[in-house]
Amino acid sequence: MSNQSSEWPLWEIFVRSRQGLSHKHVGSLHASDATMAIANARDVYTRRQEGVSIWAIPAEAIAASSPADKDILFDPANDKVYRHPTFYNLPDEVKNM
Amino acid sequence: MEPYLCSESIHAMDLNQRFEDYIAADQKIEAKDWMPDQYRKTLIRQISQHAHSEIIGMLPEGNWITRAPSLKRKAILLAKVQDEAGHGLYLYSAAETLGANRDDLMDALIDGRAKYSSIFNYPTLTWADMGAIGWLVDGAAIMNQVPLCKCSYGPYARAMVRVCKEESFHQRQGFQIMLNLSEGTDEQRAMAQDSLNRWWWPSLMMFGPNDESSTHNEQSMRWKIKRFSNDELRQRFVDMTIPQIELLGLTVPDQDLKWNASSGHYEMGAIDWKEFFDVIAGNGPCNKERIAARKKAHRDGEWVREAASAYAQKMNAKASSNQTHAA
Numbered sequence: 001m002s003n004q005s006s007e008w009p010l011w012e013i014f015v016r017s018r019q020g021l022s023h024k025h026v027g028s029l030h031a032s033d034a035t036m037a038i039a040n041a042r043d044v045y046t047r048r049q050e051g052v053s054i055w056a057i058p059a060e061a062i063a064a065s066s067p068a069d070k071d072i073l074f075d076p077a078n079d080k081v082y083r084h085p086t087f088y089n090l091p092d093e094v095k096n097m
Numbered sequence: 098m099e100p101y102l103c104s105e106s107i108h109a110m111d112l113n114q115r116f117e118d119y120i121a122a123d124q125k126i127e128a129k130d131w132m133p134d135q136y137r138k139t140l141i142r143q144i145s146q147h148a149h150s151e152i153i154g155m156l157p158e159g160n161w162i163t164r165a166p167s168l169k170r171k172a173i174l175l176a177k178v179q180d181e182a183g184h185g186l187y188l189y190s191a192a193e194t195l196g197a198n199r200d201d202l203m204d205a206l207i208d209g210r211a212k213y214s215s216i217f218n219y220p221t222l223t224w225a226d227m228g229a230i231g232w233l234v235d236g237a238a239i240m241n242q243v244p245l246c247k248c249s250y251g252p253y254a255r256a257m258v259r260v261c262k263e264e265s266f267h268q269r270q271g272f273q274i275m276l277n278l279s280e281g282t283d284e285q286r287a288m289a290q291d292s293l294n295r296w297w298w299p300s301l302m303m304f305g306p307n308d309e310s311s312t313h314n315e316q317s318m319r320w321k322i323k324r325f326s327n328d329e330l331r332q333r334f335v336d337m338t339i340p341q342i343e344l345l346g347l348t349v350p351d352q353d354l355k356w357n358a359s360s361g362h363y364e365m366g367a368i369d370w371k372e373f374f375d376v377i378a379g380n381g382p383c384n385k386e387r388i389a390a391r392k393k394a395h396r397d398g399e400w401v402r403e404a405a406s407a408y409a410q411k412m413n414a415k416a417s418s419n420q421t422h423a424a
Binding site: 007008010027028029030032033036043044047048064066067 | 127129130131176179180183186187190193198199200255256259263402405406408409412
């Protein structure tokens, strides 16, 4: 019967729900090529007008950060509260800032 | 400080403890995070069984597409069956994020290693069954699935959010079929009652064995894969559905059913668990037919899958040779 090598590649699907918004990841599917990936994504992820545009990206082409690197990558931002506007106390008299 | 999941430089026991703490703090687990093997196995089993149920669930209803009583009903039923295919896909995709292979999952279904919901092994004898399935079977499925939207595993929870959004149309279209029949001729009312009689008990069995005999309950509850027990969900379903049956003017096929005013719940009669386990074991009225239909579809589609792969390879080869020439 089937084996792994005969399996169609996996595509990650991103849908723009309406003009003015960015594409958002909605799920994945298998397809033999990009045309089929978009056709299937249309059938699977936009049956109720969920989108106006589809991106299909081969899953193997996506580079992802590792969960093991979470601390190294994201912890340094923890102690930099001065990057947020709420860090700064302003006198009540100051308006519109 | 949120617990942190890392597979390096931490002792295995600490990893387990961190994982449990993480879940206890209602954090979500994502595909690449460290997780105990048993958590992964439990999820693959549950999600793939769920996916198989969606795919096999298309068969009893597909049986009526060509015989739906009007063009409107046909369009609605087609849309519903197409949704079930989509649900199967969302779920297979979620199982694949855990490292499961789609072809292996499909093989397990076809050769009988994998289970699917026992309800789909009952035949759809009349048009009223399209009503009873949408209303009761999808209704019971919603009861099971809504809590799964909060499941600890992110990809499964997200798939369930999509499924639940679509499922509520299924239940309403089914109820409408029952409503129309119950407002119809004596023959149509009898058809609705007959369908309720046949689907009521199997629908209650959809919630799985009683809590004291359910093998997967405790661990799954602790891991927040499951949020409520089988009996709790079954009780909710009964409490919700009895008033709907009364509204339809139909009779609940349970002579022992009674309202308990002090608990505020209906007490249901005994479920025939022998029937449930027989059907699970492969001896339901349609088990063989369902698997045979799935096998045939898989086999008949083989040349299409091969042709599409061959076409993609050809186009890739052409594209890379064009690139070489251009360079």
